[in-house]
Amino acid sequence: MIAPLALPSNFMEHRPTIISLTTMHESGLRILHEAANLRMASSLDPATLQREVKGADALIIRTGGVVDAALLDCGKDLRVVGRHGVGYDQIDIEAATARGIQVVYTPGANTQSVSEHVFAFMIGLSKHLPRMMSELASGNYHARTSMTGREICGKTLGIIGFGRIGRRVGEIAHLGFGMKVLYHDIVPAPEEVELRCNARRVDMRRLLEQSEYVTLHVPLDSSTRGLINRDTLGLMRSDAILINTCRGPVVDEAALATALDAGSLWGYGGDVFTVEPPPAGHPLIGRSDVMLTPHSAAQTEEGLRNMATMIAEEVIGVLRGDPPINPVNDPFQVEHMRQQRGLAPLYKGSR
Ligand code: NAD
Numbered sequence: 001m002i003a004p005l006a007l008p009s010n011f012m013e014h015r016p017t018i019i020s021l022t023t024m025h026e027s028g029l030r031i032l033h034e035a036a037n038l039r040m041a042s043s044l045d046p047a048t049l050q051r052e053v054k055g056a057d058a059l060i061i062r063t064g065g066v067v068d069a070a071l072l073d074c075g076k077d078l079r080v081v082g083r084h085g086v087g088y089d090q091i092d093i094e095a096a097t098a099r100g101i102q103v104v105y106t107p108g109a110n111t112q113s114v115s116e117h118v119f120a121f122m123i124g125l126s127k128h129l130p131r132m133m134s135e136l137a138s139g140n141y142h143a144r145t146s147m148t149g150r151e152i153c154g155k156t157l158g159i160i161g162f163g164r165i166g167r168r169v170g171e172i173a174h175l176g177f178g179m180k181v182l183y184h185d186i187v188p189a190p191e192e193v194e195l196r197c198n199a200r201r202v203d204m205r206r207l208l209e210q211s212e213y214v215t216l217h218v219p220l221d222s223s224t225r226g227l228i229n230r231d232t233l234g235l236m237r238s239d240a241i242l243i244n245t246c247r248g249p250v251v252d253e254a255a256l257a258t259a260l261d262a263g264s265l266w267g268y269g270g271d272v273f274t275v276e277p278p279p280a281g282h283p284l285i286g287r288s289d290v291m292l293t294p295h296s297a298a299q300t301e302e303g304l305r306n307m308a309t310m311i312a313e314e315v316i317g318v319l320r321g322d323p324p325i326n327p328v329n330d331p332f333q334v335e336h337m338r339q340q341r342g343l344a345p346l347y348k349g350s351r
Contacts, residue, residue: 016057016319017077021049021065024084028308032060035316041065050074058315060084061091063276063295069095079346080104082315083328084307085298086164087247089220093329100338102346103328104314108164109306110298114245114271115168117297118215119177121269124291125241126150131288152177158211159183160204160227161218161246162193169215170197182207186223208235212266213243220247230255233265241266245297248274257283260290271297321348 016036021044023029032038041052044065053059053075060082061067067081072095081096083105096103124130127149135143157173159166162185173179174197181199183189184207189199208214214236218224228242229252236242242265244251253274259265267289273282276295284290298307310326318324323331335350 017055018058018060018315019053019056020060022062024060024062024311025304025308027305028084028312031309031312031316036319046071053078057319058082060311060315063090065090067091067096072096072099072101080315080318080324082311084311086110087219088328089247091328097329097333097337100334100341100343100346102318102324102331102334104311104318104324104326105328106307106310106314107326109310110300110303111164111168113300113303114165114297115172116300117245117271117293118165118169118243118269119172121243121245121291122152122213122215122241125267125269125289126152128288130291134288152179152213154178154180155212156180156182156210158202158207158214159199160207160214160216161185161224162189162199162201163217165245166215166217167193167197169217170199174198179213182211204232205235208232208240209237212237212239213241215243216246216250218246218250220249225249226252228252228256230258233259236265238264239266241269243269245269245271248272248276253282253284260284260287265289267291271295318346321346323347 017039018032018036019039019041021041023040041049049065049071053071055077056075057077058080059067059075059078062084067090069092072078078101080102081091083091083103086105086107088103088105091103093103128147131147132143157179159170159181162170162183166183167189170181170183174181181197182202183199184202184204188201227250233255256268260268268284269291270284271293272295278285285292314324314326331347335345335347338345
């Protein structure tokens with residue numbers, strides 16, 4: 001459908017308006033301010049967003065908030081939704097496509113930050129850092145002899161979801177820690193990637209049964225919701241450490257707390273929760289065999305700068321009529337839906 005012809009009728013006709021649900025690194029703000037009128041949403045509640053999205057050409061969302069059909073229906077002028085980050089499970093992609101709205105995101109922007117976070121959990125839990133630190137703080141220096149940590153070198157790491165982050169974790173595990181690497185993914189990785197990480201593709205059962213460390217790097221969708229549950233936890237070794245930096249609902253938190261109580265796991269490291277922020281009395285908070293962070297794995301100077309500049313450039317690019325570099329939904333399908341609805345084309349050269 002894309003043919004080398006006219007500019008879209010709305011291309012550069014007016015200075016576009018962008019609504020951002022939350023602020024971002026100044027490097028991204030600068031790009032957005034230069035090219036557009038940038039408005040900050042005053043709250044993330046649906047009624048406020050539905051009011052404030054009116055008249056916006058683009059919307060940028062970070063971790064908080066939801067972009068559903070109701071919000072998109074209020075944003076009659078929306079051409080692009082940008083996800084500052086990687087998982088886009090809080091955006092109704094089908095609804096966006098049906099309305100001729102392009103969705104873009106920032107894959108790879110936080111791969112290194114999240115990968116390092118995984119090793120922070122692996123090291124912390126292997127050396128009992130939460131317990132050692134609290135014992136020392138309460139005056140019990142002799143905790144040093146009451147708990148025995150372990151080395152990571154030579155152990156087996158099972159990676160579930162061997163995409164950008166999973167592969168980087170595998171690489172560091174193999175090259176930096178001398179670990180054995182197993183992975184489970186619906187798609188086999190190219191041979192050179194397997195070689196670089198010295199990784200072997202196995203089924204989930206085998207991975208769970210053999211790994212002292214299991215780390216989750218899948219997107220949240222119907223195939224991964226509740227992937228780690230009572231049954232799959234039951235397959236894991238009693239000395240296994242489970243790490244979840246992908247999405248909370250991939251793990252059944254109640255089943256995990258039960259497994260930890262029963263001593264059938266060494267520990268758990270989690271950056272994400274089923275409900276964020278987690279409610280008071282959450283069964284995993286405050287345990288000494290658990291390390292938790294508030295969805296902060298990607299919150300490094302580098303990760304924030306990468307995500308902000310990538311999403312700002314991508315959103316402005318689409319508003320200028322350039323095909324996206326990192327589309328979530330198919331630009332051809334988006335353009336087709338715009339044509340069906342009688343909307344001006346998005347991309348230079350579209351008819
Ligand atoms: P990616 O798309 O590069 O990799 C995801 C991998 O999961 C792919 O290889 C895919 O084939 C695989 N996969 C999909 N469904 C599967 C299934 N049912 N079983 C096994 N494998 C499956 O994504 P990425 O950049 O590596 O990020 C992974 C996830 O991490 C994101 O979707 C996001 O939710 C999460 N994330 C969290 C943070 C954070 O701040 N904690 C930051 C970045 C990403």
